[in-house]
Amino acid sequence: MSDNSKPVFLVGFMGSGKTTWGRKLAAKTKRPFIDLDDEIVSATGMAITDYFALHGEAAFRELERDKLKSLSLDRHAIVSTGGGTPCYFDNMAWMNQTGTTVYLYLPPKALWDRLMQTDIAARPALRGLSGDELLAYITTKLEERTPYYEQATHQVNQLSLQLADLIRLIG
Ligand SMILES: Nc1ncnc2c1ncn2[C@@H]1O[C@H](COP(=O)(O)OP(=O)(O)OP(=O)(O)O)[C@@H](O)[C@H]1O
Ligand SMILES: O=C(O)C1=C[C@@H](O)[C@@H](O)[C@H](O)C1
Numbered sequence: 693m694s695d696n697s698k699p700v701f702l703v704g705f706m707g708s709g710k711t712t713w714g715r716k717l718a719a720k721t722k723r724p725f726i727d728l729d730d731e732i733v734s735a736t737g738m739a740i741t742d743y744f745a746l747h748g749e750a751a752f753r754e755l756e757r758d759k760l761k762s763l764s765l766d767r768h769a770i771v772s773t774g775g776g777t778p779c780y781f782d783n784m785a786w787m788n789q790t791g792t793t794v795y796l797y798l799p800p801k802a803l804w805d806r807l808m809q810t811d812i813a814a815r816p817a818l819r820g821l822s823g824d825e826l827l828a829y830i831t832t833k834l835e836e837r838t839p840y841y842e843q844a845t846h847q848v849n850q851l852s853l854q855l856a857d858l859i860r861l862i863g
């Protein structure tokens with residue numbers, strides 16, 4: 693680990709593997725791991741879907757911003773963000789100023805394959821969508837969010853990503 697380490701923020705679409713890669717990266721490099729969605733669940737004592745249902749998305753986005761900016765961040769921390777985190781307020785600029793950001797890119801069909809294998813009801817925006825509707829949603833939403841994700845310091849295509857590449861990238 694280099695002496696000038698900075699916190700690392702993993703960004704990308706729902707199901708792109710931010711949590712999975714973040715955990716692996718932290719374990720391998722012995723850095724502290726933080727998952728922003730998990731922090732929100734702990735703070736509110738409820739699942740994100742329930743928070744959305746009770747308070748609405750706008751309240752969730754404010755809470756997400758506040759949690760992001762009040763994380764107790766060790767300079768070695770690896771933070772897996774939520775899929776929408778970079779796309780609201782000045783969150784992306786703040787992450788770029790505070791640390792190094794890495795965009796985990798996956799094309800829509802690969803995201804779809806992954807998400808179809810998870811509990812999509814646990815992701816508020818995806819609840820109730822059929823397979824075809826989910827692919828259309830991913831395609832449109834990814835296009836809309838790409839300008840934010842692409843502000844990341846580094847962009848990696850996960851289809852060919854190895855843990856060693858990620859470790860090299862963050863130094
Ligand atoms: N490299 C991989 N190959 C295959 N499946 C993977 C890989 N990485 C993650 N997955 C699977 O894809 C799904 C989504 O991964 P994960 O929860 O890490 O995504 P995420 O980006 O954190 O999503 P969210 O934004 O909803 O938190 C999980 O079921 C996970 O097991
Ligand atoms: O992409 C999104 O908008 C979201 C992704 C998840 O990580 C959660 O932060 C929440 O379900 C919203």
Ligand SMILES: [Mg+2]
Pocket residue numbers: 710711712727729772773774
């Ligand atoms: Mg996650």
